[in-house]
Amino acid sequence: MKKITLLLLLTLSLIVQAQDKSPNIILMIGDGMGLTQISAGMYANGNTTALEEFSYVGLSKTYATDQLITDSAASGTAMAAGVKTYNGVIGIDSKNVSHQSILEICHGLGYTSALLATSSIVHATPASFYANVPSRRMYEDIALQLSQHHVDLFVGGGRKFFVNREDGKNLKNEMSAYEFVSDIEAFRKSSSKKIGFLTYDEEPPPLLKGREPSLAELTKISLEKISALGKPFFMMVEGSQIDWGGHGNNTDYVISEFKEFDSAIRNALEFAKANGNTLVIVTADHETGGMAISGGTLKRGKIKAEFTTKNHSAAMVPVFSFGPSSKQFSGIYENTAIFDKMLSTVKGN
Numbered sequence: 459m460k461k462i463t464l465l466l467l468l469t470l471s472l473i474v475q476a477q478d479k480s481p482n483i484i485l486m487i488g489d490g491m492g493l494t495q496i497s498a499g500m501y502a503n504g505n506t507t508a509l510e511e512f513s514y515v516g517l518s519k520t521y522a523t524d525q526l527i528t529d530s531a532a533s534g535t536a537m538a539a540g541v542k543t544y545n546g547v548i549g550i551d552s553k554n555v556s557h558q559s560i561l562e563i564c565h566g567l568g569y570t571s572a573l574l575a576t577s578s579i580v581h582a583t584p585a586s587f588y589a590n591v592p593s594r595r596m597y598e599d600i601a602l603q604l605s606q607h608h609v610d611l612f613v614g615g616g617r618k619f620f621v622n623r624e625d626g627k628n629l630k631n632e633m634s635a636y637e638f639v640s641d642i643e644a645f646r647k648s649s650s651k652k653i654g655f656l657t658y659d660e661e662p663p664p665l666l667k668g669r670e671p672s673l674a675e676l677t678k679i680s681l682e683k684i685s686a687l688g689k690p691f692f693m694m695v696e697g698s699q700i701d702w703g704g705h706g707n708n709t710d711y712v713i714s715e716f717k718e719f720d721s722a723i724r725n726a727l728e729f730a731k732a733n734g735n736t737l738v739i740v741t742a743d744h745e746t747g748g749m750a751i752s753g754g755t756l757k758r759g760k761i762k763a764e765f766t767t768k769n770h771s772a773a774m775v776p777v778f779s780f781g782p783s784s785k786q787f788s789g790i791y792e793n794t795a796i797f798d799k800m801l802s803t804v805k806g807n
């Protein structure tokens with residue numbers, strides 16, 4: 459009898475402990491990654507994608523405050539801070555009020571954080587998680603805001619906005635809490651609590667033109683590092699250049715960038731499966747190119763696509779989710795609801 463009571467108590471305390479621990483969140487944004495980009499990438503990749511292993515699928519309405527067709531700043535702000543705003547604006551709503559991002563709210567709850575992008579780290583999508591600026595083009599201001607922020611780990615291009623500035627500042631010198639690494643080996647080896655990895659001076663090149671290191675590897679290493687800090691974490695990983703392939707109406711560009719992003723998703727998913735308390739969300743800020751698959755063969759993985767615009771389109775984009783609270787991401791909702799759902803996940807309601 460005593461033994462059974464003890465066992466019961468032990469089980470109960472384990473359950474309470476598991477519920478007590480706030481879940482990690484990995485938000486993965488394929489910029490410009492509509493359903494067609496995913497389909498094309500999947501067919502070209504032997505008819506498989508890591509997205510098939512996700513538990514729930516939803517759809518997000520991406521429009522901005524003033525325009526049916528959003529840009530990455532308005533949509534990034536919607537997902538990061540839960541408010542619709544004007545195109546071009548980061549972290550400020552349509553009534554000119556600045557908002558905390560989910561990364562910042564998580565920080566207040568004791569989370570660590572990481573940002574990874576295959577664009578510059580001051581580009582609209584990653585900037586939506588740490589900056590408040592009226593224009594996404596204010597790259598030096600955005601870099602300054604990152605330098606004064608608490609993001610624990612960041613990887614992306616745009617080194618020049620930190621070290622070669624109009625105000626003459628070298629932000630790397632002012633960011634004394636950080637270790638700056640300049641290659642993947644140094645990144646892997648670093649045991650610093652705060653790490654900055656500025657991968658390129660400007661925007662990183664497309665994968666087809668040799669961009670290194672791979673987002674998949676960066677994701678894997680970053681997950682090891684951020685989880686080793688022993689606190690719950692929020693991580694945003696962006697496949698930035700799927701969008702640029704769409705703007706260029708370049709099918710090979712879209713597919714190659716999707717494939718790399720898909721490998722990064724696979725690594726995040728593997729981490730989440732092993733960890734057991736990590737919510738992974740994969741979505742897009744909007745579709746780019748009005749892309750349609752007009753032909754091809756599954757056998758040879760050849761895709762023929764047509765584009766209807768050099769810009770973004772207003773089609774809803776899919777949202778895939780896995781892990782704790784993943785069920786709430788099924789259905790059709792505004793892009794701002796992605797913020798709401800992440801918030802209720804970390805607040806435990």
Ligand code: MG
Nearest residue numbers: 489530583698
């Ligand atoms: Mg982007």
Ligand code: ZN
Nearest residue numbers: 490701705746
């Ligand atoms: Zn775009």
